[in-house]
Amino acid sequence: MEKRHLTCIGCPMGCQLEVTLDNGVVTEVTGNTCKRGDDYARKEVTNPTRIVTSTVPVRGGKIAMVSCKTKSDIPKDKIFDCMKEINKIRVDAPVKVGDVLLKDICGTGVDIIATKDVDIA
Numbered sequence: 001m002e003k004r005h006l007t008c009i010g011c012p013m014g015c016q017l018e019v020t021l022d023n024g025v026v027t028e029v030t031g032n033t034c035k036r037g038d039d040y041a042r043k044e045v046t047n048p049t050r051i052v053t054s055t056v057p058v059r060g061g062k063i064a065m066v067s068c069k070t071k072s073d074i075p076k077d078k079i080f081d082c083m084k085e086i087n088k089i090r091v092d093a094p095v096k097v098g099d100v101l102l103k104d105i106c107g108t109g110v111d112i113i114a115t116k117d118v119d120i121a
């Protein structure tokens, strides 16, 4: 039996979770106030993932940068490589919310999308 202690990131309450594993299989989660904490704990100890957010320079836009994010979660151990790729992106105005700025980042199958409109200057 192995015990892991986590802080739930599902909401600002930050419940302190205790996960019990038996040969890598989650057998119990305690400390969560709601189901989201249970889901988070099970995923975090077996396949941790995150949404990544950042900003990208825009050429010819009314503002110089556009906010962006991964369209869905990516594996936590790919975050550093993905940030390096995001830092290379340059886009031309106009940009619309949901535009794909980079497809299939680092082979994750996940696109980087804009989360803001940027009009032409």
Ligand code: SF4
Binding pocket: 008, 009, 010, 011, 012, 013, 014, 015, 031, 032, 033, 034, 035, 036, 037, 038
């Ligand atoms: S377990 Fe539920 S209430 Fe507690 S921090 Fe997570 S999401 Fe919030």
